[in-house]
Amino acid sequence: MVKFHLAHTSPINPPGSSPLLTHAQVWSGLQRKIRFAQEFVPIIESCTVLSDDNGVVDRKVVFKEGMAPRREARETVKGLGTSWVDFIQEDGTTVKNIISDSGAGGDENLHMTYTFEFDFPLLEEGSEGATKQYDLVRKNARTAVEKTIETIRAMVLDGRIKE
Numbered sequence: 001m002v003k004f005h006l007a008h009t010s011p012i013n014p015p016g017s018s019p020l021l022t023h024a025q026v027w028s029g030l031q032r033k034i035r036f037a038q039e040f041v042p043i044i045e046s047c048t049v050l051s052d053d054n055g056v057v058d059r060k061v062v063f064k065e066g067m068a069p070r071r072e073a074r075e076t077v078k079g080l081g082t083s084w085v086d087f088i089q090e091d092g093t094t095v096k097n098i099i100s101d102s103g104a105g106g107d108e109n110l111h112m113t114y115t116f117e118f119d120f121p122l123l124e125e126g127s128e129g130a131t132k133q134y135d136l137v138r139k140n141a142r143t144a145v146e147k148t149i150e151t152i153r154a155m156v157l158d159g160r161i162k163e
Helices: 023-035 128-158
Strands: 002-011 044-053 056-063 072-080 084-089 094-101 110-120
Touching: 002 128, 023 044, 023 056, 023 072, 023 084, 023 094, 023 110, 023 128, 110 128
Parallel strands: none
Antiparallel strands: 002 110, 044 056, 056 072, 072 084, 084 094, 094 110
16 A cells, blocks of 8 residues: 655745735635535546535545546545635545745735645555556646636636635
């Protein structure tokens, strides 16, 4: 079995980006992502909310073939404060989406970090298959962060996310 731990961070408002996203808009986007994951993450085919109780969402996601350790996952998702969302799958896989700032702070210095912990029970540590899978997961991590930011920006522009 192989366990991967990795993270990716991207600036939310790099130079030249427009519109400048506020922390509140990004948080609204993450709240939408909890319920409509397929709009934000290219490897997710569908997302079905099974329950939504006191800010804790139980959902089923279906991943595109070959893009995740399992084709389907049941997740418990919870937003913490206005900066952190935990996604915990029933097999122990965890993903965190974190909004942070750097330097002097403010909306122009916002960053998005995703952390991942994946188990691949059928892979052998140090194998060629494990190396290929790690490279794919790493690429998908970067894509997930950047696509989420891009999607939130598009939703602000088209009015689906308001200030």
